[in-house]
Amino acid sequence: MSELLQIEGLAVEYGSGGAAVRALDGADLAVRAGESVGVVGESGSGKSTLGAAVGGLLPRTARRTSGSVRLDGADVGELGPRELRAVRRDRLGFVFQEPIGSLDPTMRIGRQLRSALRGRTGGRPVDAADLLARVRLRDPERVARAFPHQLSGGMAQRVAIAMAMAARPELLVADEPTAALDGEVREEVLDLVFALAEEAGTAVLWLSHDLPAVARRCTRVAVMYGGRVVEAGAAADVLGSPGHPYTAALAAAVPAAAARGERLVPVPGRPPVLHGPAAGCAFTDRCTRAVDRCRTERPARAAVPGRDVLCHRAGEPRTAMTEVHR
Numbered sequence: 001m002s003e004l005l006q007i008e009g010l011a012v013e014y015g016s017g018g019a020a021v022r023a024l025d026g027a028d029l030a031v032r033a034g035e036s037v038g039v040v041g042e043s044g045s046g047k048s049t050l051g052a053a054v055g056g057l058l059p060r061t062a063r064r065t066s067g068s069v070r071l072d073g074a075d076v077g078e079l080g081p082r083e084l085r086a087v088r089r090d091r092l093g094f095v096f097q098e099p100i101g102s103l104d105p106t107m108r109i110g111r112q113l114r115s116a117l118r119g120r121t122g123g124r125p126v127d128a129a130d131l132l133a134r135v136r137l138r139d140p141e142r143v144a145r146a147f148p149h150q151l152s153g154g155m156a157q158r159v160a161i162a163m164a165m166a167a168r169p170e171l172l173v174a175d176e177p178t179a180a181l182d183g184e185v186r187e188e189v190l191d192l193v194f195a196l197a198e199e200a201g202t203a204v205l206w207l208s209h210d211l212p213a214v215a216r217r218c219t220r221v222a223v224m225y226g227g228r229v230v231e232a233g234a235a236a237d238v239l240g241s242p243g244h245p246y247t248a249a250l251a252a253a254v255p256a257a258a259a260r261g262e263r264l265v266p267v268p269g270r271p272p273v274l275h276g277p278a279a280g281c282a283f284t285d286r287c288t289r290a291v292d293r294c295r296t297e298r299p300a301r302a303a304v305p306g307r308d309v310l311c312h313r314a315g316e317p318r319t320a321m322t323e324v325h326r
């Protein structure tokens with residue numbers, strides 16, 4: 001399968017001068033057509049910046065300092081505003097944490113759907129109620145007549161999903177789409193996202209804090225730390241036998257481990273805020289396996305079968321890696 005999305009060595013900084021925050025520090029990620037990839041990491045690891053860069057949606061204060069984001073081989077960063085708008089309209093869909101933010105408070109939902117989808121349905125007229133029914137909203141006619149403030153969070157997110165998926169995009173970027181929702185609604189909304197994506201053959205890039213939830217729904221997982229993807233591979237492999245000490249720590253902190261009587265071990269310390277390229281591995285200060293070179297030498301992709309791991313010690317036996325955090 002060919003890569004639909006290919007991110008290579010992507011570095012993005014917010015602001016300028018010595019105070020600039022380096023949100024991405026050479027991130028690599030590939031997504032194939034139709035597959036679902038979960039990107040997990042603590043707050044500040046760079047997930048949202050990565051997602052925004054995919055659609056050329058970075059704010060004005062952000063600057064790409066190196067690397068590339070390619071969609072079917074074309075560098076998104078090199079596109080002019082018009083081409084970029086066309087890519088976003090025809091090939092990409094976005095769903096964010098706060099659906100209300102992507103809806104116009106002054107316009108009824110039906111009208112917003114029609115206006116957002118004008119020119120995106122291959123000449124077919126936009127049937128707002130039908131689109132709303134497809135995201136399993138009850139009484140879609142009534143929802144179409146409603147204003148955004150009249151909807152619950154879950155309903156508004158379904159509307160946002162309807163907008164994002166109506167043109168059957170090749171790639172849906174879902175940035176914590178359920179973080180603001182309650183447990184049951186959260187699962188329903190996630191079910192919906194993945195069902196619609198599967199039906200349309202849409203690849204999903206899901207940015208999340210929740211490693212086990214991602215492992216349940218995604219074929220592949222990418223773990224971010226300090227603005228880099230430190231481990232990527234098949235979901236079951238990455239969670240089942242982590243190759244990076246940070247992934248091992250995240251996996252060990254999963255509540256299911258507690259249910260089995262194992263001790264939960266959070267990662268002591270805080271993630272870094274970078275003001276330039278990390279000299280070595282950004283996880284060094286929190287890593288119980290760090291050696292001298294971790295501090296001074298940036299880890300390159302290690303040769304671990306079936307996955308990409310950025311760790312100087314990745315070639316060592318996995319059992320030793322997981323024991324550390326138990």
Ligand SMILES: Nc1ncnc2c1ncn2[C@@H]1O[C@H](COP(=O)(O)OP(=O)(O)OP(=O)(O)O)[C@@H](O)[C@H]1O
Nearest residue numbers: 014021023042043044045046047048049050059273
């Ligand atoms: N608009 C901005 N201006 C300045 N710094 C920013 C901006 N957006 C993000 N950052 C910084 O960039 C780094 C990466 O943030 P980002 O939001 O991409 O991470 P994240 O993993 O998505 O976090 P969260 O899960 O909290 O959304 C952080 O240090 C953050 O403070």
